[in-house]
Amino acid sequence: MCKDLAVALVVQKYGGSSVATAERIRRVAERIVETKKQGHDVVVVCSAMGDTTDELLDLAEQVTDAPPAREMDMLLTSGERISNALVAMAIHALGEEARSFSGSQAGIITTGAHGTAKIIDVTPGRLREALDEGTIVLVAGFQGVSQDSKDVTTLGRGGSDTTAVALAAALKADVCEIYTDVDGIFSADPRIVSDAQKLDQISYEEMLEMAACGSKVLMLRCVEYARRYNVPVHVRSSYTDKIGTTVFGSMEDIPVEQAILTGVAHDRSEAKVTVVALPDEPGYAAKVFRAVADAEINIDMVLQNISKVDTGKTDITFTCPKTDLARAVEILTARQDEIGFAEILSDSEIGKVSLVGAGMKSHPGVTATFCEALANAGVNIDLISTSEIRISVLVRDTELDEAVQVLHKAFDLGGDEAAVVHGGTGR
């Protein structure tokens, strides 16, 4: 083959909505073949078609209400095999060679934690061989094979993105393109803020904070993986040819003249728990968090204020997923005597709004502006938590949209054109 340009290796990931129908599959195939025809080697990772995963979950539920995790993984991984085989067929129909591989065949080696396996190693020998033969390679996302038992595993939510980034790292790809139903990473959710701006570039650290604070475009684990292996991730729309957002580089690489703040993220998925009048002595807070951790409930924000005068007691507040709230309260209540608190308060009608930006470090006054903007809009702040490049607060869930809007405006994050919103998300 004669190529004018140096051959690049491109990993592309397509979400479930991008491959939901035969027609969309053919469109995705066209884009893949186009990339190949530009002279690049192409590795593609597809999620399961549209609602396939939900349908399989529903089937399992009809059979039993406590399916073993190993079998759940065997069941769910079939969804990605189906979509990847179909995309391979569509590529063939366009005259290019394509071969689909399961996670196991692709050498995605994981821990044995079914449903939430972590990638330990990637041994892409078979993929490399296929690429060397000029074939387009497809890999079923979201799945791997456990190192010890050789059983089929799944990587949990957003797993296909992680598969794509892990393959890009192992194959030393030039870029990992994540095709999704939005045009890129925005300065806020375009469904809430009409002039939300698409970002051209964002550092790994900022993207991590955005993902941790509720931005759903990329999952936290995928960004962590990309950062560790320095894989440039290009988030873009599968419906247009527009350039999206590149996640790359550390905060230090971002030119100083660029906007000091990246965006506003929000999250409706959390609930708040307050443990009231806990003895303010070493070990008592640990007892609370051990109890919650034992139940495998993830804690996000934690706040402990100073002791109330003369009582020797303090209150601890934390947030956890709404879906785990009832269980968290139940577990703590069961250990009330042992832990020694007065009562448990819980609140699921909250929302979290966060401002993220690497420039925050060097620009004083951000916190003041943040609080003033919310106060002027009459939004009450329930709880504040910050990191070096982030400020997060809890507010009433009914006031969350307004909080996002006023912060976005106060920090002048808006662009010139209105953002385009498509429906549906992939896995």
Place this chain on the structure above:
Amino acid sequence: MCKDLAVALVVQKYGGSSVATAERIRRVAERIVETKKQGHDVVVVCSAMGDTTDELLDLAEQVTDAPPAREMDMLLTSGERISNALVAMAIHALGEEARSFSGSQAGIITTGAHGTAKIIDVTPGRLREALDEGTIVLVAGFQGVSQDSKDVTTLGRGGSDTTAVALAAALKADVCEIYTDVDGIFSADPRIVSDAQKLDQISYEEMLEMAACGSKVLMLRCVEYARRYNVPVHVRSSYTDKIGTTVFGSMEDIPVEQAILTGVAHDRSEAKVTVVALPDEPGYAAKVFRAVADAEINIDMVLQNISKVDTGKTDITFTCPKTDLARAVEILTARQDEIGFAEILSDSEIGKVSLVGAGMKSHPGVTATFCEALANAGVNIDLISTSEIRISVLVRDTELDEAVQVLHKAFDLGGDEAAVVHGGTGR
């Protein structure tokens, strides 16, 4: 574990209709657990649920009209992974341990012929290990992994039966139970002959002839495999607890006092081609069959009668699948000059009726009775072909049912009770 009885190893295979819904899956699980509780080790092979395979084929067709065979296998094999994982879940819900394995994990090593792979070897190390731990083992039927490319392969029609028999052979199982929607092997199709009798036992050779002549309960390849490895196959209904039919032993093992004839089989799937006025010299018939074989069309019956006086020409008639008829005629017509025949006649409105029985060898007069029975019913015989234990004739397709009925009656094959007919078949 304390067991009163010697532990047996039982392989059970369930067809697609037996696992078509969550409710049926739970029922199948109950039967499996019951076998386990009797103290046996159990290996289960399930087909894909109900119409899953057709739905996947339909999806592929929507994407392209020429799907590559490798990807087709990747696509279709997901159906069996789904059903086997669900059955494993249902078994768990009943309190027994169960683990599902893909064909590749189960060590089903095949040729690389996608869509029609043959089993080369079975290396059931992981299954044996799981059995030794007291676990019920499930294996996705119809699939394996190619020895050379390590790609996923499928075994073609009836593949799950072959998987079950191959596992039974490799694991030295005491019996391979094939659960289906009929009560066993019958002396004729119960939908045509109301007093068709369920056979208690049938030899491998007789079963091979029955399968080759259109009996659809067991596929030819599965019986060949069972015979080669001497695996007793028990064909029975998944809807009842009744004993079915055991396929076992050679013709010589069948007691002499048993019925001399086994049953009447019929086949509507074939068409007839006659090559008229072919030179009756060495090599001309070979040219005809080479042309058909090159097109990968299977020939069943072949008949060449003596030359017509003085012409030096002869007619050759053969049968092939109806679905290949047009292609066969086209291929032969294209080579008419080269082969040197006068014309091609074809007829797809035919049916084949066969009488099978080991006793035929030692009982003269069977052919005479056979022809008399059809003549008395006014059924015209178009073509006759025999083996040591079989007589087959072609008749008009409109007269096929009657031919089956009168032969069944003439050889007194009927039982006392009417046969029960269920709907649907598995893969």
